[in-house]
Structures are given as structure tokens and as C-alpha cells.
Amino acid sequence: MSQRIVQGETIAAIATAVVPQQGSVGIVRMSGQDAIAIAYTLFHAPGHQVWETHRILYGYVRHPQTKQVVDEALLLMMQAPRSYTREDVVEFHCHGGIMPVQQVLQLCIEQGARLAQAGEFTLRAFLNGRLDLTQAESIGDLVGSRSPAAAQAALAGLQGKLAVPIRQLRSTCLDILAEIEARIDFEEDLPPLDEAAVVAQLEQVLAEVTHILATADRGELLRTGLKVAIVGRPNVGKSSLLNAWSRSDRAIVTDLPGTTRDVVESQLVVGGIPVQVLDTAGIRETVDQVEKIGVERSHRAAQAADLVLLTIDASAGWTEADQEIYQQVQHRPIILVINKIDLVEEEQKNTLQSKIHNLKSKILTAAAQNQGIEDLETAILEAIHTGNLKAANLDIAINQRQSAALTQAKTSLQQVQETISQQLPLDFWTIDLRGAIQALGEITGEEVTESVLDRIFSRFCIGK
Numbered sequence: 001m002s003q004r005i006v007q008g009e010t011i012a013a014i015a016t017a018v019v020p021q022q023g024s025v026g027i028v029r030m031s032g033q034d035a036i037a038i039a040y041t042l043f044h045a046p047g048h049q050v051w052e053t054h055r056i057l058y059g060y061v062r063h064p065q066t067k068q069v070v071d072e073a074l075l076l077m078m079q080a081p082r083s084y085t086r087e088d089v090v091e092f093h094c095h096g097g098i099m100p101v102q103q104v105l106q107l108c109i110e111q112g113a114r115l116a117q118a119g120e121f122t123l124r125a126f127l128n129g130r131l132d133l134t135q136a137e138s139i140g141d142l143v144g145s146r147s148p149a150a151a152q153a154a155l156a157g158l159q160g161k162l163a164v165p166i167r168q169l170r171s172t173c174l175d176i177l178a179e180i181e182a183r184i185d186f187e188e189d190l191p192p193l194d195e196a197a198v199v200a201q202l203e204q205v206l207a208e209v210t211h212i213l214a215t216a217d218r219g220e221l222l223r224t225g226l227k228v229a230i231v232g233r234p235n236v237g238k239s240s241l242l243n244a245w246s247r248s249d250r251a252i253v254t255d256l257p258g259t260t261r262d263v264v265e266s267q268l269v270v271g272g273i274p275v276q277v278l279d280t281a282g283i284r285e286t287v288d289q290v291e292k293i294g295v296e297r298s299h300r301a302a303q304a305a306d307l308v309l310l311t312i313d314a315s316a317g318w319t320e321a322d323q324e325i326y327q328q329v330q331h332r333p334i335i336l337v338i339n340k341i342d343l344v345e346e347e348q349k350n351t352l353q354s355k356i357h358n359l360k361s362k363i364l365t366a367a368a369q370n371q372g373i374e375d376l377e378t379a380i381l382e383a384i385h386t387g388n389l390k391a392a393n394l395d396i397a398i399n400q401r402q403s404a405a406l407t408q409a410k411t412s413l414q415q416v417q418e419t420i421s422q423q424l425p426l427d428f429w430t431i432d433l434r435g436a437i438q439a440l441g442e443i444t445g446e447e448v449t450e451s452v453l454d455r456i457f458s459r460f461c462i463g464k
């Protein structure tokens with residue numbers, strides 16, 4: 001169906017990440033009708049090893065004519081349909097680094113395989129019915145996941161936790177459609193349509209669609225991560241905070257104001273969610289040109305952030321400069337970080353907390369002593385859960401494409417409801433119902449166009 005592949009043609013690719021001089025194993029993978037024949041030509045398995053499906057052979061990959069050995073390797077043959085693509089698949093498990101896998105791949109291509117396109121193995125798995133589209137997308141998500149929670153959501157998708165309910169909803173819509181169409185075609189022979197039952201069923205489908213749609217925000221968060229900007233005037237301890245948090249020395253801690261000229265980024269994981277932390281130079285008016293660039297960047301970073309950690313120095317209290325910065329970021333979700341708490345007396349802390357700006361979320365830290373980091377993480381998780389993620393208590397997390405199709409299905413279903421309430425003829429009911437069925441089918445791939453497939457699979461890496 002797609003121009004991207006001719007079924008059965010043998011494709012080959014390096015399936016593992018390849019770094020010169022690194023990696024202990026590299027895999028070259030072939031799929032298609034000639035995969036096994038090509039493996040026979042290239043692989044020499046000494047002794048009495050049996051060429052059997054799903055059995056590992058030990059031996060050498062050799063040039064078929066010159067017999068020159070290019071690698072010592074293991075060979076795994078998986079005969080159709082018990083393979084990733086449901087075609088004959090062969091894997092050469094080579095030594096790591098770049099040369100062994102490249103030379104083995106080259107030999108496969110000389111013997112008639114062609115280089116696979118991005119995602120082509122998974123596309124074949126989809127076209128051969130081994131995976132539906134949500135599962136194929138989950139594989140891409142799993143490879144790209146940056147936190148345990150993201151990986152979990154991808155695995156849930158791979159296990160069909162999205163596909164199963166979507167298929168069920170589509171099947172209910174198809175049943176309703178059949179009921180209605182029967183009334184259109186054989187009006188006299190059948191009892192009248194149970195309109196109340198149809199309305200109730202539609203209501204249920206709509207509720208479930210809405211429920212699944214609520215996981216879109218979580219999906220977005222798991223895929224792109226939460227962007228957190230640490231802002232505050234110079235010297236309040238922003239870099240120290242990031243240092244304590246990431247327990248690394250990425251940010252330079254110094255006594256000189258304004259030395260964090262640029263935005264330093266760190267990737268952390270909080271409660272299973274990937275968090276990208278932007279440490280910025282203090283936001284303040286400045287005449288120093290270099291620092292000004294930093295200030296502009298930090299201002300932009302705060303704008304781009306999902307959450308702002310507004311950091312202040314406890315020993316200085318809430319200063320005018322803090323107020324200025326607050327005004328620049330106040331439209332963003334904020335956690336107030338009261339740092340250097342070790343420098344103030346115990347009873348001062350309480351007055352400080354009540355006096356300081358009435359931001360709901362505030363925590364006390366002593367970054368230089370690694371204190372308060374747990375409270376910081378708790379506050380971040382609270383901010384996430386009281387925010388737009390509240391409704392997302394499913395373990396799946398839909399992506400943008402799935403969200404768009406579900407929204408389309410929702411709109412169509414609402415239109416059917418509207419048509420029914422207006423008492424329009426049955427023909428009209430079917431139009432939007434078909435729209436909903438189409439949209440749900442696009443999610444699982446039961447109804448999908450070639451361009452959608454191209455868009456999905458081109459994001460994969462070659463060899464996947």
C-alpha cells in the first residue's frame with residue numbers, strides 16, 4: 001500500500017546505537033524473503049551447529065567469495081511469522097564499535113538486501129498485523145522515553161491499553177450504525193429503533209472518549225518533560241540550588257553576582273517525570289551588556305517554563321528587586337524558594353514566611369547545605385498534580401495525533417447527539433457517526449492514510 005516498501009523485499013540496517021570505539025555489541029538486522037538465504041551465504045557456523053529458527057549460532061561473518069572474515073558474531077534467525085516484522089528476520093550480533101556492524105551491513109547489501117528506511121521494520125510489523133498503530137507509536141515512545149514514568153506509559157500502550165478501549169468504542173459505534181442503517185433499509189420489517197438506548201450508548205462512548213482525552217496533558221508532560229526555570233536576583237543561591245538538586249557541578253557556584261551568564265540546563269527526574277531545569281542569571285535591569293543578555297535569556301526562560309522557582313535570600317528578606325522579578329513572572333505557576341535559611345534564627349523563619357509574599361507554594365532551603373531539596377520535589381509534584389494533570393489517572397498517555405483524532409471523534413459524537421435532539425431523519429445521524437468511527441479507526445490504524453503512516457514512522461530511527 002505504501003510506496004515506502006514492497007512487501008517481502010529484504011531490508012537491512014544497524015539496529016543498535018553505534019559509537020566509534022565504544023559499545024560491546026552491535027546488531028545488524030535483516031527482514032524479508034531473502035534474509036535467511038543471505039545469512040547462509042555470509043555466516044560460517046563451525047562444527048555441528050543446527051540452523052534452526054530462534055536458536056543462536058556462533059561463528060564468523062565472511063565475504064562469500066574471498067572468505068575474508070569481517071567479524072566474529074552470533075547469529076539469530078527468526079522465521080516468519082514468529083518475528084518482529086512477521087517476516088523472516090535475521091540478526092547478526094557483532095562486536096561493538098562502528099567497523100564490524102558497518103562491514104556486515106555492507107555485505108548484506110551486496111547480497112541483495114537494501115538499506116531500511118526509518119521505522120521500516122516497525123511499519124512492516126504494523127502492515128503485517130502484528131502491531132496496531134498505537135502499539136507501534138508506543139515503541140517509538142519507549143525508545144524516546146526519558147523517565148521511568150514515560151517508559152511505563154509507553155509500555156502500557158504497547159500492551160494495548162489504549163488500543164483495546166478504542167477498538168471497543170469503535171465497535172459500539174459500528175453496532176449503533178448497523179442498527180440505524182437497518183431501519184433506513186428495512187423500515188417495515190423491523191421494530192422501531194430504540195432511540196433511548198442509542199442515546200444512552202452514545203453518552204457512554206462520549207464519556208469514555210473524554211476520559212481518555214484527559215491523558216493528553218500527561219502524555220505531553222511525559223514526552224517533553226516539565227520545564228522548570230530557577231529565577232531570582234544574583235547571589236541568592238540559584239546555582240547552589242541546582243547543584244544541590246542535581247548533585248553535580250554543572251552550574252558554577254560563586255560569590256560574584258551575575259556570573260551565571262547563560263542559562264544552564266539540567267535534566268532531572270522528579271517522581272518519575274522528566275524535568276528540565278533552567279538555571280538563569282538574575283532577572284533585573286542592568287547596564288552590564290553581557291549580563292543583560294543573560295537577563296534577557298532568563299526572562300525568556302521564565303516565559304517558556306511550565307513552573308518558576310522564584311528564589312530569594314532569607315537573610316535579606318523580600319527585597320524590592322525580588323518584587324520586580326516577581327512582577328515579571330507572576331503570571332506563571334510559581335514556587336517561592338526561600339534559600340539561605342541557615343542564616344536566619346529559628347523564630348525569624350516564621351515571621352519571614354508570614355511576611356513574605358503570599359505565594360501559596362513556598363519552601364525553605366539551605367542549598368549550600370543540601371537542605372530542603374526533598375521539600376522542593378514534593379512542592380513540584382504537588383504543583384503538577386493540582387494543575388492540569390488531575391484528571392489523568394489512567395496509566396496510558398495519548399500523543400498529539402491520538403488526541404487530535406479523539407477530539408474529532410468527540411465533536412462528531414456531539415453532533416450526532418445534536419442531530420438526534422433536533423429529531424432529524426436517520427440518514428443525518430449516520431453521517432456524523434461515520435465521522436466518529438473514522439476518527440477512532442485512525443487511532444488504531446484500522447482506517448489510516450499513507451501520509452499519516454509516513455509521518456508516524458519517519459520519526460523512528462533506521463533499524464527500528
Ligand code: GDP
Pocket residue numbers: 232233234235236237238239240241252253254255257258259260339340341342343365366367368369
Ligand atoms: P546565584 O547567583 O543565585 O546562582 O547564587 P549562587 O548559587 O552562586 O550562590 C551565591 C553565594 O551564596 C555562594 O557563595 C553560595 O555558597 C552561597 N549560598 C548559596 N546557598 C546558600 C545557603 O543555603 N546558605 C548559605 N549560607 N549560603 C548559600
